Amino acid sequence: MAARRRIVATPAAWLVWGAVIAFFIVLAGVISSVVVSSFGTRWFDTWLPAGWTTRWYGQSWEEFTLLPVLIVTLEVSALVVGLSLLIGVPAAYVLARRAFPGRQLLYLLFLLPILMPPITYGIPLATVLYKYGFAGNLSGVVLANLVPSVPFVILTMTPFIEQIDPAVERAARMCGASTRQVFVRILAPLLVPGILAASILVLVRTVGMFELTFLTAGPDSQTLVVALYYSMSAAGIRAQQSIDAMAVIYTSMMLILLVLALRFVNPTQLVARVREDGD
Amino acid sequence: APDSGGSALDTDGEVPAKPGKAVTLNILDVAGNLQLTQPMIDDFVSKNSGVISKVTYSKSPAPELVGKVKAQQNAGRVDIDLVLTGVDGLSAGIEQGLWNPLLTKYGDRLPGVRDYLPGAAAMQRLAGDSGVTVTYYPSGPLIEFLPAKVPNPPRSAAELLAYAKANPGAVQYARPSNSGPGRTFLMGLPYLLGDSDPKDPVNGWAKTWAYLAELNKYVTLYPSSTGETMKNLANGSAKIIASTTGWDINPRVLGTVPKEAAIGTLEGFHWVTDAHYAVVPKGVSTDKQAAVLLLLAHMLTKEQQAKAYDKGYFYPGPAIKDVDLSMAPAESQAAINEFGRPEYTALIAGNPLEVPLGSKDLVAAFDRWDREIGGAKVSK
Amino acid sequence: MTAVVDTARPALRHRLAERGVDRQLLLLIPAALFVVTLFIYPFLYGLGLSFQPVKGGPLGAYREFFTDAYLRDTIATTLGLALPAALLNVLASVPIAYRMRGRFRGRRLLTTVLVVPITLGTVLTAQGLLNFLGPTGWFNRTLLSAGLVDAPVRLTNNYWGVFFSLIITGFPFAFLLVLSYLSGIDPSLERAAATLGAGPWQRFRRITLPLLAPGLATTFCLTFVLAFSVFPSAVLVGDPSGTTRVMSIAAYDAAYVRYDYPLASAVAVLMGLVELLVIAAVLGWRALLYTGSTAGGKG
Amino acid sequence: MIGQFNTLRLDGVSRSFGGHEALAGLDLTIKRGEFIALLGPSGCGKSTALNCLAGLLPLTRGSIWQDEARLDVLPPERRGFGMVFQNYALFPHLPVRRNVAFGLQMRRVPRAEIRRRVDEALRLVHLEDQAGKLPGQLSGGQQQRVAIARAVVLEPSLVLMDEPLSNLDAKLRLEMRTEIRRLHQSLGLTTVYVTHDQEEALSLADRLVVLRAGRVQQIGTPEQLHTEPANWHVADFMGYRNLLPLRAGPRRGAGIVVELEGRELVGTPVDDPAPGSEVMAGIRPEDLRIGPADGAGVPAVVEVVEYQGREVAVEARTEGGVPLNLRAADRPAVGDRITVTVEPARLLVFPAGGGR
Amino acid sequence: MIGQFNTLRLDGVSRSFGGHEALAGLDLTIKRGEFIALLGPSGCGKSTALNCLAGLLPLTRGSIWQDEARLDVLPPERRGFGMVFQNYALFPHLPVRRNVAFGLQMRRVPRAEIRRRVDEALRLVHLEDQAGKLPGQLSGGQQQRVAIARAVVLEPSLVLMDEPLSNLDAKLRLEMRTEIRRLHQSLGLTTVYVTHDQEEALSLADRLVVLRAGRVQQIGTPEQLHTEPANWHVADFMGYRNLLPLRAGPRRGAGIVVELEGRELVGTPVDDPAPGSEVMAGIRPEDLRIGPADGAGVPAVVEVVEYQGREVAVEARTEGGVPLNLRAADRPAVGDRITVTVEPARLLVFPAGGGR
């Protein structure tokens, strides 16, 4: 429609698109400078490296036995995302829909783990987990990562749930749907954008969570970030390029996870809306 | 605490000469030491499968080590059997009482400790009985530059300051708490400047702090890692950086610094040495302790120590006497022959060796540096 | 007898239900249990630790924090980074997400690309910023060779380096959330507003924004928390002993360099407290807003 | 799930919102197979009553019994009722077919049977062609029909319908009305039906419940309500458009005399209004007869004439300024002078305070 | 903003969704001050037409002209129309008062005047007491009234109403209907009114537009539509509930003969059906007369009797199985045998294919 097209061309629009483009330029520069560097033999005061190689990747791969590390990372993030949704969404639902005494207090309780840096509770948490035999293996890493993830899900999901018309749920109940079925059949599909957003956020946080993972991981349950932080900040000499290579591996893995996540959920729903515009 | 009983779970008793049955050893490296010692360990395991059936390696930055070991010890389930660490992790652990003082009772099972180089022996004294020095190097402080850009490098601390003044932004060292060369430079200055007590950063470093404050006026940037300074040297945005023997050779082998980069020393400098230690946390079973002792004894033999030459990572590397480069693996010899510097032998022999600060003093020095030098930028 | 039971019990249940207490609250149990067992105990332990410093009595660690300007100032430094960054992330997301609602070719691609930076992680961002914006990076090279500047612009190892990294990692979060919240708003409301004479700006300002505001508040809180606890990039691309010495660095130093756990806990508790104050302000404001279904009627 | 029942008893069912009583003490016994209509003006509590019955709103007071079992403690999904919502409440993410199938899936009906019953239900509401669309792509009336299909496809023991036909056109409404009755009978349903359309209520229901401001005004058969409204509010709602505030005169036989602008009218008293008290006289438009200008009745002037097909609706005003609504077969002109009369049986006289 | 106009011309206005043509080539000229009703079955495109006019849906084809200015290129907010949405589309975050005030605020009306006009509008829709509530706290009918108030408070040059009374009770509907007409007249509005209720359309509109499946079937005054439907679809929709598929016989005078189960009936031909062709005979229920079992008309048996107040609706079936809908003043019993007759003027005979 002509009227709509005109809106697109307003100065405000130019400003927005300009900002988007600037963001993309910086982003592209940031990413490609790392990728280029990770494939460079040596790169001093020039536009591009002197030569090209893949040996930095080979090196990191061997040094950190990355294959098992990647598998562990995948397992941990899948479990954490799944469990935190399972635990967090119902709680978010109640907090969003119901008014009951103590609601504010509970909300605050759920807020705390996100606010507190893991330094405060990481070591005692690890001690508890070691005591009951949960740490030093996958379950410990998962449990520890759930501590900030569950509240994260609750916080992100609450506004999404508030947006859904409660009449739709009532209708489902009248069709005989139990609470569980209302969740699975009605709320979950309507909440897909929110669930997706929350999962991605939790995923990123989990894959990037160094402290809690390190404190609770055993030799077989290290995730990628532990290796990455090592290469980045441990004592000793490491070629810039091998850190770049690690960072590229980390990012590629996250990208793959993102793509996988989008495969399981229809990608259009990332930005879909329940009621489509008339147009 | 977990249910105990049986020798595999015995942690305090007599350590047998050999483990009852082959053990799995979990090794945590927080110092980058495995680059030097993993071939030694693998060699041992391949020859002694009856002692150690399998080794798992994990790595992490040093600071978090204490928290992890503490959490495990508090819970009574220690699953890290051997830690390879630098001075920082070692002394932090000693302060927190994390390490098993193995050498008090079983020092005689490690004949290699009697053959330490004088510098390594000094480093071993820092460890008391809590750790065993496995690799050693004299470190620095050195300065590094590209001869093409700095034809007349400074030869003393005063000249360095003058150079910095003449070329603002050209002199660079990384934040000491994040960088080996950075802290070596810091700890080396009191000797260079003739401070009253080079071992007391709070009361004995008057000249050093004054010098650093003056230098700070011409330093634009303290990167957060040595790697950054190396990159800046290579790309020309820094002209003179702080370095050590290892940081001189290894990055040029790796190609992150041009081969033609040169090193210099400042007049009257003392080496501030460095070492890596093997430590065993309290709470590791006696069976595993036995295996560790056997392993360490193996690592402290000459043939094994020769592997520590590596590619100059910790140059020279071996902690015991009479380990010649010719005993090292061919690859290692080739790298050092190409990128090493013959003058190191004389420099090492001809300058005094000093042990670094203990962890408490070092932390105090970092803190003061952060406040007065790095943090001074805020008010500018 | 039975009659009494019959009328008394349900009556209580009704009274409770009227106050919002019924079986549905059981859904909270897993999450509450989880947080209590795995967070509260360890957290109280840390809290307790902060009151047991090596010297200076129970409040010694706190006193140390507030009397030492080098520690105390980290609060301002952190807020000075986190507040503008979080604000910018949220504010920039809104118009962009708002534009993304309409249908146009390539919307999905654009959205996906905007979300990609989430996957970068702090290390790649830090490396990339150092490489790209550093003194000899492509950015400065371009400026220099175009003759726009004659010395490299310093954008790394200072405030701006950290700020950029907070934008690059934080913006996609904010954008993703805002876009999703936005898509939940009934488009017929804006149409109704249009027929009442509201132009695009008014529609946005009066209808969409108020309905979006609760989501924006949440988004702000989340990005703020992420920015507030910034650690690796404050070290890597910042100036960790000076302009970007944030609270988490102080806490980290205390815990992992000085092994002064009581002080570290105290700093961490204060971090939480400062965050809580900001968030309480935002959520308090949110509580004043309309937070309900964003549908406009039936259908 | 609870199956068939013999009676459903609402016992003092009440519901407040904040301080406001939206429903106050509803007593009603519904027999199996009955068709009950809840009728009343907008905001009187009809939807509230339905929601209470469905279990979607907790009661503030009162109880609901299904035979001897207490029902109000059960959650909605365990009551086994079907419901058509006033605002449709369709599942926006499911296409029409799956909206309708939803309840059957919940009840684990075999796939083939679901298919058959959904097809049947869609045919019934004339939406076979729209089965694949999402609710957002349907017109208002189409959405409403989906809502109906979704409820009846379950053949529930009790069907609750909240103005299910309000968005349909007259023709379709008649058809759907017939369908609903057919379904009610053939499936042996029990139905509670909320409507604001008295005609719909009269034609469909076995019994009507008239509500006003949350209170029951009258419960009775369609004929009772139509001919013997219990008070003038009910009368007002049941189509007695002319409600004249007058003063009661003496009784005359079974009738009562009231006076309008000096003319005596005889009416039928309801609820025994005291002589001399203020009363409300109610007359339906179709019960007012138009006579010539010099006729015997109350003189008035035609003000508005509205075309309504076979008849016209006339608004006239008496000399005293009282507006009257009438029907006429042939069209008077605006400004015509007429006289108006009414049969005593067709004029009801209520106490003015009336209502509960 | 565009102010008053003299004519508004829709020129081949069309709108498709995907392949489906929801509105096809609507030509219509609306004169200032006119009251137009859009009428048609559910899903026929009424809301679509309204949305196109409002600027909420881009046209697929055609154009809209306001006097000589092209209108369809303007965004909705620049057209200056008011609209009542079928689904209300109330702003959920604003209380009733501020919902109504919204448009005035957009037009920068002074505060005091906003207050006055909003109060007035709320009084008009009987919502003075609910002014402070949020839409979510209102009943369906109350919400609909807010939507009406919100649109008319602007006194716009054109008001578009999409079934604005569908959720109101009969009494309130009549009142609101009167209000809408009063507003239309006193404010000099031009109104386009979508409804599915023919009675509403007949009584309110100056002209009616009947749509079917997106196409205009007939445009005319209420009387034209009521008495002279252009084809049997319109008739169907205008209350000719009995539509009998028959075969055309010979002409008889102005009339035409059709045969129903061996009995000849005379009707009025519409659109000149060819003798011998298939035709549709349309009769309103109220035009069928009931005679005694041995009377002259078509014999039938009473099947359903439905109470409707003063009259009853009767469904009867002829011997040949054809169902007939009738009205009766007194109540026949189910199973009664009757005969049915009709006046020739009241029986319309259409070609069977009819419609566009």
Ligand SMILES: Nc1ncnc2c1ncn2[C@@H]1O[C@H](COP(=O)(O)OP(=O)(O)OP(=O)(O)O)[C@@H](O)[C@H]1O
């Ligand atoms: N959630 C609520 N909060 C406050 N008041 C409410 C709420 N729901 C309903 N009410 C009020 O309760 C009264 C009864 O509402 P209800 O929906 O039962 O009316 P209704 O009879 O169905 O009307 P309609 O025919 O217009 O749909 C109304 O005055 C309404 O404003």
Ligand SMILES: Nc1ncnc2c1ncn2[C@@H]1O[C@H](COP(=O)(O)OP(=O)(O)OP(=O)(O)O)[C@@H](O)[C@H]1O
């Ligand atoms: N967004 C859409 N996508 C696809 N089809 C649509 C969409 N909107 C409307 N339609 C279809 O267009 C046709 C006309 O719809 P419209 O809403 O104009 O009907 P209506 O005459 O207003 O009906 P009602 O009286 O039931 O409200 C319907 O068949 C409907 O299914």
Ligand SMILES: NCCCCNCCCN
């Ligand atoms: N989120 C904080 C991650 C801390 C990583 N520690 C790195 C050690 C630096 N020496």
Ligand SMILES: [Mg+2]
């Ligand atoms: Mg209602």
Ligand SMILES: [Mg+2]
């Ligand atoms: Mg419509």
